[in-house]
Amino acid sequence: MSGPHESMSFAALRGQLQEAAATFAGGPDALEGILLGLVDDVDRAVREPLEIFPVCHHSPASATAMARRLREKQPKVVYVELCEDMAPLLSELRNCRLPVAVQAFAGDVDGFPVEWAPLSVVAPITEASAEYQAVAYALDTPGVELVLVDRSADHVFQWDSRGRAAADEASAEASAASGEPEAALHGEAVGVEIGDLRPRFAELEEHLLRHGKVRHWSEWWHQYVEVPLGAGTGDDAADHDTYRQVMFLIGSLFRRLAPGDGDRIRVDEDRERYMWTRMREHMAATGTEPADALYVCGAFHAASRVAEFGVDGSDTFTISPRTATGWQYGLIPSSHAAIEAQFGLAPGSVSIAATEWAKSLKRTRVKPFRLEGQAGTKKSGRKRAAAAPAVPAPRSGAAEDRLSGFLRRPPVLDGLDEAELLGWSVDIVRAARRNGYLASTADAIAVFETSILLAGMRDRAKPTPYDFQDAAVTCIEKDVVPGRRDVRRLVEIMMGGDRVGQVGYEALPPLARDVHDRLAPLGLKLQQRGVQRALLDMVSRPELRACSDVLWMLRRLMPHGAARPIMGERRLGERSIQESWDLAIGTHQRALIELGYEGVSIEQVLEQRLRRDAYGPRATTATVLAAVEDATLYLGSRRLADELGTHALKVLATERSVDGAPEVLRRVRALLAYYRTSEPVLPSWIESFVKTGYAHYCTLLPTAFRDEDATVGQVAAMLGFLFSMESLALSLGCDRAQLELAVAQSHPEEPSKTALLWAAQVQLGTLSRAQLRERCDALLGNPLVVPAYPRYLSGFVHALEPVPGLADVVVEAVSNAFGRLPDAVLLPWLPLLITTMRSGAAELAPLLIREAGRIFPGRLAALDAWVPPWRTPAVPPVVRRVGAEESGPRGAALLPAHPAACDAVAELLGCAGEWARPGAPAGLSGAALLAAHPAACDAVAGLLGCDGEWATEAVSPSVATAPGAALTARHPAAAKAWESLLARA
Known part of the structure; x- marks a missing residue:
């Protein structure tokens, strides 16, 4: 691996590191191997003929260096570490307002576990990111080809056995991040990014944070990497070679000190093999020279040691075929908070990076690349100026050692910008007042001075935004947060806020465009974020009925809050003639876009979902x-x-x-x-x-x-x-x-089900209401059953569902319990009764309450004299002749007064017997003849020509128990005839 130029390039650095290892470790050991291995990784990456540009995701320093290098080198081919199947979507970025995320979505999986569905992979893009600079340069520069070389979305889940766990972890982080709804814009998607540059060794990160006097990794990166590598305007500026070597060194350090996580290391190395294989295939197919290309990748992957590394690497890696899963691709809105939540960055770090990016462009006068017509940017009034002549890339082995000088150089002390810090202090006090804090000018001065003090304590000449944030929290927030936002969140908003992207109409899928077109009669800006009120009067404007149908389907398909009805409802057989809606379709644009992956119209998507639910x-x-x-x-x-x-x-x-x-x-x-x-x-x-x-x-x-x-x-x-x-x-x-x-074969043991069975037997007629009341009284009379009585009542209350006519019996059962049981028994199970009825039969309580309101008196004064209906004795009625005088025998009293006449009739009919005297058993009297032969009574009345009307009324118990009382009530005409016959006698 060593070359002839190695000693000339990094020999001095090797010697210094060997001396340092010997000094600190007392001799050659693992430390020396690690330090010298870092130099080997840097040297190998620098000597690669295909220029590697290492980046860190959402790093202003990387974006600035990328913009400068692209204008200098003007490569003809740009290889980017991004999922290769997302390439067709990148041209649609010009129709969006950044930040947005490129998404690959699969609702139906084939080749993956069913429980993983739906699968989603997102790659967020911000303007202050190196990959956007590369994409914008390649798409808007004639003759430049953009090639994505990273694994496809399908391979993301093929290779990563943690795919589903990663999605769950991302969702949990998104829901826990600051409580802002924008933090969940990516949902449960697995995120991919260029430059996942963070220590994977927990002890190393803890060591860096402790000695760097910072709280989290984003602050450490800003202080010790962004500021030194930030493009300056003087001799302290880090040139292109210095930037590359420093990033190679950091990537190699984090890679060599990563824990031995076999699965994760395997995935990282497979990604590097995949990318180098794809680049060699492209160069062989198109004849591209390595000097005319630029490879943009994360610094972690730039310091690779796989055999496939480089244009001269081995071709031993075989790319596995994709599964049969059908993937859909689109752009979804993203936000700074969503990026921070998904990739574990500190809240506000991406917003601060965007602010630093704008300041860096103003300070260095580097002209960034922006897509023509990019939403949210100023349109250029003239043609793009001709690019400067290309600067040839350094040849293999010609790079100089820039690391030695950079590592020996003392930290760059940026002078205090009092005007900027004063502006921050005034702005945060103004924002605090608007949010309910009792902040004053004295607090602004305190924030200013505390920021300088904290920076000095942390060995910084200039307060960073993180120092200012800590000072503002200390001086303004104190102990109380009067509003919805705390001071830390106010500082994040002041530094640039949680910028939320938007996908333009032209970049939306057909379904989303169709929804916007069909809701156009509402006259609302549906792409605008926030809640808008829509009023639909279908009487005066019948065309709004179609809008109403769309809104009700959106309410069924989209998350809660996207379309929320305020007035109006839709039930089976009911349609409103006026409706009012709160619409937040722009806020839930991601959900609407994902509906477009499932079909071309919302009717088709709804039918598919209904079928999926029914046939699942x-x-x-x-x-x-x-x-x-x-x-x-x-x-x-x-x-x-x-x-x-x-x-x-x-x-x-x-x-x-x-x-x-x-x-x-x-x-x-x-x-x-x-x-x-x-x-x-x-x-x-x-x-x-x-x-x-x-x-x-x-x-x-x-x-x-x-x-x-x-x-x-x-x-x-x-x-x-x-x-x-x-x-x-x-x-x-x-x-x-x-x-x-079925009811006869049911034998429950649970008290509530037993009561339910009794109610069913009453409904079927196999159990009378009187018998049911007797059983309830027996339950209250049994001390062993009383503790379980609330469960019986629960069963009776549930019985109102199949047998609503038992409401009076249930009211009686509850009333008897409160009336008969002593407080010592009633009070212990009263909470059980209330909780049982509330949890198990809350929807049936109104029926019970209405029945109780019908039975019980409506006024308190009437309660003392009120007698429950179930305690009123049932008195059989007797008859009397209408209009008769009050004196003399009447109706049922006539027969007992003339027993001889009854005996004479019995003798004529051949019925022998004796009339029961007072005190004798009623069943043995001659009056029983009338009950045995009711037709004879009516016949006698007809022969005598006697007719008349009789009325029933309650009589005293002594009269009601007379032997013929029941007969006269049943046959009033016969009783009248007997009375007339006796009167003639």
Whole structure:
């Protein structure tokens, strides 16, 4: 590996490092090997004929050096470390406002585990990044070819066994980063970037942070790499060779001190083999000379030791074929916060880098590359000036040792810019006041002085933005954050804020453009971020009905908040004539773009998702019915609804649990009500579903009553389906005996299910209400059962779903418990009663409350004299003649007053017997004749020509117990005839 120019280039540096190793380690050891290995890596990279340009992602120093080098060298081919299958999208960057991310998306996977889906890979791009400078140069310079050489998105998941874990980790970091919604713009995507330059050795990073007197890695990089390598205007400026050698050295250091993570090292080395193989293939196919090309890659990969390294490397690496997964590509909006969250950078570091980039351009007067027509940039009024003549790249072995001088040079002390620091201090106080802080001019002075003090304590001549941030938090925030943002966040906003990118209309997929076109009648700027209010009056403007349909589908497909209805609703059989919406489609642009990966219209995407939900391996009857409802509600598709409904029959037949019974009951009731009011006949699938469901739930009912995993709410829903669909099921040929047999075979042990079974028996007629009341009284009278009484009540409350007519019995059961139990028993299980009813039957409580309101008195004064209906004695009625005088015998009292007449009639009819005297048993009297022969009574009344009207009224118990009282009430005409006959006698 050594060459003839090695001793001339880095011999002095080697000698210095050997002396340092001997001094610190006391002789040759591993330290000497590491230090000399760093020099070998730098020397190898420098001597490579194909110029390697090492970069760090989102580094202003790298971007500035890249812009300067591109204008000097003017390469004809630019190789960039970026997924090769993302190349066709880069030309669309001119239609966007940076930052944006290039995305590869796969919803359906073939060759990967199903649980990984959907797969997403993003590569964020900012203006202050070296790769954007290279892309802009290549796309806008005639005769320059841009070639992406990194592994494809498919290989990202092929090679990285941590693919799914990386996505989960990125999602967790995004959700935890500062609480800002922009931090989750990349979602669960796996991020790829140029220049992932950070120590992978935790102890090394901790050592650097501690001795550098900084808090996090972004601050260390800014202080010890960005500032020294930042392009200056004097002798202290780092030229191109110095920049390259320093970046090679840093990349080699982090690579050699990386832990022995075999999987990660293997992936890094495979990426390097992949890239060098692709570059050699391209140069061989096109005849490109290495001197006419530039290779842009991360400094970590520039110091590579694989055999395939270089244009003269071996061609032993075989690139595996891609899987059959179909990938979709597009641009999604990104933000500084999203980049920081996904790649583990300090909050605000990308915003500070963007500010430093702008300052560097102004100080160095380097003209950056920007795509023509780039959104968010000023358009040039004249043609691009002719580029300066190309400077030939240094030949192999001609590089000089710039590291020795750079490492021996003392730190560059940038003088204090008091005007800049004063401006920062004034601006942060002004921002703090707007956000509720009691900041004053004295706080601005304190921030100014504290920033200088902190910089001095950290051996800095000039306060960095991080020093200023710490000073502002110390002097302004104190102990209270009165507003939504703390001072640290205010400093980040002041330094440039969380800039959020936007994808232009021309770069959107067809579906997104179609949505914008169909919502154009609303007259809103839908690409604008933030919430906008849309008012739809479909009476005066019928064309807005189409907009309403689109908005309801977007609400179904997109995240919460993208389209939120304020007024109006859409249910089965109901359509609003006026609606009001809060729209944030521009804020959720990424979600809309990802919908475009699934189809060309939102109707197609919605139908695909409904089918996927209904035919998925975990689909239940409830989810299929939900798909039927959505197909009817949003698409109005009878064809799709019938297809999915037929599939629901198959799913129901295969289910052996009752977990989804409540949801099935609710949705079937809603669909039945809709079809009965909007269709002339019920669809055949729903008739079959009711018939099949009736038999299915009858079969599962005894098992569900005994199953400990089945809740009382689920069993109640089963009974609700059986009782509410019973009339339709019987008309379709079902047998009610199947339900009666299922109830008879049910023997629950759980108290709540026992109460539910009693309610079902009442509904079927096998148990009377009086018997049910007796059982409830027996429960309260048994001290051993009283602690479980709340669970019985829970079962009764759930029974209101299948048997709503038992509401009065449930109110009676609760009232008896509160009236009979002493406080010592009642109070301990009262919390259990409340929590049980709240958690298990909250939706049935209104029915119970309405029934209690009907039974109990409405005023407090009436409570003392109020008697519960279940305690009022049931008195049988007696009869009286309308208009008769109040004196003398009446109605039922007539027969006991004239027992001889009754005996005479009995003798004529051949019925012997004695009349019961007062105190004798009622069943042995002659008055029983009237009860045995009611027709005879009516016949006598007809012969005598007696007719009249009788009215019932409550009589005293002594009269009501007379032997003939029941007969006279049943046959008032006969009683009147007897009275007339006796009067004549």
